Amino acid sequence: MRRILIVEDEKMTRYGIRVMIERSGVPYREIVECKNGKEAASLLEKSPADLVLTDIRMPFMDGLGLVSWMQEYLEKERMPLIIAVSGYNDFEYARSMFRAGAVNYLLKPIDRKELSDALWQAEQTLKERNTWSEDDAESREEIEKLSYVNRKKMENAVDYVEKNYGRHIDMVEVSNHVNMNYTMFSSVFSQYTGRNFTEYLRKLRLEKAKKLLQKTDMKIREICQEVGFDDIPHFNRLFKEETGKTPNSYRSERKS
Structure with a gap:
């Protein structure tokens, strides 16, 4: 409760x-x-x-x-x-x-x-x-196996992505930020979040876009730029893959 x-x-x-x-x-x-x-x-x-x-x-x-x-x-x-x-x-x-x-x-x-x-x-x-389902048990075990240092670095990495998703950001920059080898970072980040870096960043940006569509009157172009996407067609395609709807349709349904 x-x-x-x-x-x-x-x-x-x-x-x-x-x-x-x-x-x-x-x-x-x-x-x-x-x-x-x-x-x-x-x-x-x-x-x-x-x-x-x-x-x-x-x-x-x-x-x-x-x-x-x-x-x-x-x-x-x-x-x-x-x-x-x-x-x-x-x-x-x-x-x-x-x-x-x-x-x-x-x-x-x-x-x-x-x-x-x-x-x-x-x-x-x-x-x-x-809640951890049976399918997640292996992932949970892997996370628990991460060293204390790596867990702290992943917390730092996730926080850094959360604060910088609105601009161009890539795994090289984030791995450098937490002082980890690029290859090691890729493996540990996937362990920690359950997604590879590209998938995680894309999902985060789309979730932020959903909130802005629901709660603001910003234009689609402005939202696209605000959450870190470079061009509207790419944003529209990813958004529809994620939600099954175009950004305009999603906004209309949530505001009706």
């Missing part, structure tokens, strides 16, 4: 979010409320949460500050999923939160269905994160 943290400086908004979570049907063990990022950080130091819904603009420590704190001070295994909430329909806010690791971005006033959909998407992600 999940522990959910609501971080919001407006008392009535906190209450409204709590009620919508309770009515969504998503499984939870506890819902905890915090007035600002500083209070949330103090709480997360003591006990982890599975999901954090955080406003962006708050006193003392804002949402971006809270996410930065979590990335710096929480172990990867204790890092919760993040849903950002904002009263500002501004792409810069959305981009900043997605780059910081948010899995969703909701605008105030929060729509009950949008929040419910975001909660269930997060629940599915948490299940996938925490």
